[in-house]
Each structure stands twice: as structure tokens, then as C-alpha cells.
Amino acid sequence: MEQRRVERRSGVALWRQIADRIRQDISAGLGDENGRMPTEMALAERFGVNRHTVRTAIQALVQEGVLRAEQGRGTFIQRQRRFAYPIGPRTRLSEGLAGQAHERRSHMLGHAYEQATPEVAKALEIDVGAPVLRLETLSEADARPISRARSYFDAERFRGFERHFIETGSITAAYRAFGVEDYLRRSTAISARHAGSDDLEHLQLSPGAIVLVALGLNIDGDGRPIQYSETRFSADRVELQVSMPD
Numbered sequence: 001m002e003q004r005r006v007e008r009r010s011g012v013a014l015w016r017q018i019a020d021r022i023r024q025d026i027s028a029g030l031g032d033e034n035g036r037m038p039t040e041m042a043l044a045e046r047f048g049v050n051r052h053t054v055r056t057a058i059q060a061l062v063q064e065g066v067l068r069a070e071q072g073r074g075t076f077i078q079r080q081r082r083f084a085y086p087i088g089p090r091t092r093l094s095e096g097l098a099g100q101a102h103e104r105r106s107h108m109l110g111h112a113y114e115q116a117t118p119e120v121a122k123a124l125e126i127d128v129g130a131p132v133l134r135l136e137t138l139s140e141a142d143a144r145p146i147s148r149a150r151s152y153f154d155a156e157r158f159r160g161f162e163r164h165f166i167e168t169g170s171i172t173a174a175y176r177a178f179g180v181e182d183y184l185r186r187s188t189a190i191s192a193r194h195a196g197s198d199d200l201e202h203l204q205l206s207p208g209a210i211v212l213v214a215l216g217l218n219i220d221g222d223g224r225p226i227q228y229s230e231t232r233f234s235a236d237r238v239e240l241q242v243s244m245p246d
Helices: 016-028 041-049 051-063 118-124 161-168 171-176 196-201
Strands: 066-071 074-077 082-089 104-116 130-141 144-154 183-194 212-220 225-236 238-242
Touching: 016 041, 016 051, 041 051, 051 066, 051 144, 066 183, 082 144, 082 183, 104 161, 104 171, 118 144, 118 225, 130 161, 144 196, 161 171, 183 225
Parallel strands: 082 238
Antiparallel strands: 066 074, 104 130, 130 144, 144 225, 183 212, 212 225
């Protein structure tokens, strides 16, 4: 088995480096035909660390749902299918996960009315300092948290939007209360980062887990910006599929 030494002065904890490399190696075929992982001793030798460090990495991956530990049998790869989340001209949670999850739901974590920052103002094409609604939401598929979002709306146009979202659990349905029957995605920018403290709590991840971050801008039928959002997806549970318009 090839040795994959970790970097001891990289600023990233050794156990986190090992957890990330185990995840990569699983994608490359690590584990036997039954999904059983190599022993802690074998992994410690592979990465040039002690067994305690390997054990911490394995515990983190168990918490993230990548591995499962069976008493007396060892550690196994938890082969859970990722949800494929399409991002295109019409990006909708319920439609995007249709056929993949039996139950899909979103609920509000919190909201606030505040002044638009330069970034939000530019995206929504309003003045800096203008009132905006910040809406924090969590989305689940088959009782598994898959994403959390922070969305901004022009408060002059969408004041009270949060009440309609609470009633319906749907951004699309809440828009209809304001006469927006359809909307499109103007742009999406995707990056990957380590999970922050809010991600750990709401997406039920362990420190150092990876999240996919999508910055999106939605527009109404007249081309006016109506929603600027940052959505953070658990990289172990969701893969983003970007489709191009015809």
C-alpha cells in the first residue's frame, strides 16, 4: 500500500488531513469488496502517524456519514448515494430532488430586516443602506440536512416574505403572494470551503468537513433581481450539476 505522508506544518490538523485523504482514497477504491476499511494500524503506517490520530480521523468520518463502525467487525464505507442537485435557468429544491428523495422540506432558521451592504445592494440593484430582508433557511431530503442558505430580498418589494415562507415552506410559493409567478437564475458562482461553525451545527458535520458554496442571483420575468443568496451544501451528500440553457 502506497504511503501518503501528511504535512506536519501545514496549519491543518493531522487528523483532518488524514480524514480528507481517506475520503479521496475511498473515491479511488479504498476498502475491500465488502467496503471494509484497512485497520487503524495499517492506516497509521500509510500516513506516518500514530493510531490515535487515525482513530480521530475515522470518528470524524463516521460522524459525517462517510464511514460506519461495527463492533467486532471493523470500519466500513457507508455507501450513501449523493443527491444530484441541478443548477440551471430554473433552480428549485423540490423539482431538483424529485425522484431522488421521498421527503423534501425547507424551514426557516431565522430572519432580520437590515441595511443592504455594498455587495447585496449591487446584486439586487438597490442603494447601499436600503432595507433588505435576510432569510436563513435549512433544506432537508429524507430527514438529512443537505443545505443551508442565506438569502436577501428587497424589503420595499417583499416585506413580510418570511411569513409566507413559514406558511408554505417554499420560496417559490412565497413569491406568488407578491405576484411573482415565475423566476429565473441569472448567475451562479460555485466554490468549495471548509465548513464553518454554523455549517457544523445545522448540517451536522464535523470540524474540517467540506461544503460547496453557491452564490446565486434570481430575477423575475422582467429581468429585475429579486433574490441574492449564498447556499452551502454538504459535499458528502450533494453533488451540483450545472446545466447550460439551450
